Amino acid sequence: MTAQPAARVTIKDVAARAGVSKGAVSLAFNHKPGLSEATRDRIFQAARELGWAPNLTARTLAGSRVDVVGLTICRPARLLGLEPFYMEFISGVESVLIEHSCSLLLRLVRSVEEEVGLHEAWWRGRQIGGAILVDLRQDDPRVASVERLGMPVVAVGHPSLTGGLTSVWTDDATAVTEAVRYLAALGHRRIARVGGAAALGHTVARGAAFSEAGRVLGLAGAWQVTTDYSGEAGARATRSLLTAPPGDRPTAIVYDNDIMAVAGLSVAAEMGLRVPDDVSLLAWDDSQLCRLTHPTLSAMSHDVHGFGVEAARTLFGVITGEGPGSHPVPTPVLTPRGSTAPPR
Numbered sequence: 001m002t003a004q005p006a007a008r009v010t011i012k013d014v015a016a017r018a019g020v021s022k023g024a025v026s027l028a029f030n031h032k033p034g035l036s037e038a039t040r041d042r043i044f045q046a047a048r049e050l051g052w053a054p055n056l057t058a059r060t061l062a063g064s065r066v067d068v069v070g071l072t073i074c075r076p077a078r079l080l081g082l083e084p085f086y087m088e089f090i091s092g093v094e095s096v097l098i099e100h101s102c103s104l105l106l107r108l109v110r111s112v113e114e115e116v117g118l119h120e121a122w123w124r125g126r127q128i129g130g131a132i133l134v135d136l137r138q139d140d141p142r143v144a145s146v147e148r149l150g151m152p153v154v155a156v157g158h159p160s161l162t163g164g165l166t167s168v169w170t171d172d173a174t175a176v177t178e179a180v181r182y183l184a185a186l187g188h189r190r191i192a193r194v195g196g197a198a199a200l201g202h203t204v205a206r207g208a209a210f211s212e213a214g215r216v217l218g219l220a221g222a223w224q225v226t227t228d229y230s231g232e233a234g235a236r237a238t239r240s241l242l243t244a245p246p247g248d249r250p251t252a253i254v255y256d257n258d259i260m261a262v263a264g265l266s267v268a269a270e271m272g273l274r275v276p277d278d279v280s281l282l283a284w285d286d287s288q289l290c291r292l293t294h295p296t297l298s299a300m301s302h303d304v305h306g307f308g309v310e311a312a313r314t315l316f317g318v319i320t321g322e323g324p325g326s327h328p329v330p331t332p333v334l335t336p337r338g339s340t341a342p343p344r
Helices: 011-018 022-029 037-050 055-061 077-082 084-099 112-124 141-149 172-185 201-217 231-242 258-270 304-320
Strands: 068-073 103-108 131-133 153-156 167-169 190-195 221-226 252-255 280-285 298-301 333-335
Touching: 011 022, 011 037, 022 037, 037 112, 068 084, 068 112, 084 103, 084 258, 084 280, 084 304, 112 141, 131 141, 131 304, 153 304, 167 304, 172 190, 172 201, 172 252, 172 280, 172 298, 172 333, 190 201, 190 231, 201 221, 221 231, 231 252, 231 258, 252 258, 258 280
Parallel strands: 068 103, 068 131, 131 153, 153 167, 190 221, 190 252, 252 280, 280 298
Antiparallel strands: 298 333
């Protein structure tokens, strides 16, 4: 049966198709208790078939206002609570939403496939007026999914990952190259990188730039290890790199986030190595953590709060059709501190 235009369908039609009362439809779409999961799913299915939308999204699509913006993150809750990047990024997003009297609907998911399904449920269920996509991957299924839904989004990732979606991004390749050149200029010839999740597009970009910089500079060694961004994984990676014989281990390590660099600092102390005399460490993002350690951590500084601000403002531009379109944000820049020095 061909779905009728949303404007011609009422809550009564949805209730009739699902075999429930209008009150049950209201409970389902307002996520109130009192319905079984089977009944709730049947109501949502009926609404999808009829192309029905509650008034909230009808107002949003008409351009009157956006009440809720969605953000899904594929990270364990425990790790997200320790990750400085997302806390600062979300604070930037929230600072813009406050200006628009808008709320953030944040959900942690276990897979990209779960995220695709959640976006569809949010949009079909008229819970959000747009979304911010993060942690883009090569051939990311979310790109085609949101384009098919027609949902307004801004993708936080390089245009090579985001298809035709409006995107904001940092030039990670340039930043990695600057980091390697800096360490090489100090005299380091054996440099390692402790990276994030291998599937993420920015991990791939950083890895390729690291390898190319090592090749161009003729480094004697350029090791790379991928992790899950946690302190535990960063510590394990650092330990595996530093347990090699002195002539075969790196004299400098670049990390993909701050929490792994802090963990690496602890591992060096545990192994009786002095930072930066025996090994130099360079963090990424430059949160407050980098200034609370001893020695303080050199870092690739990045205005993460401002990144969140720009992502949210760009999303509202997509919704209104008056935004700047895809554009980069400032590239992370080197901030030298006490954890980097020439090798002994």
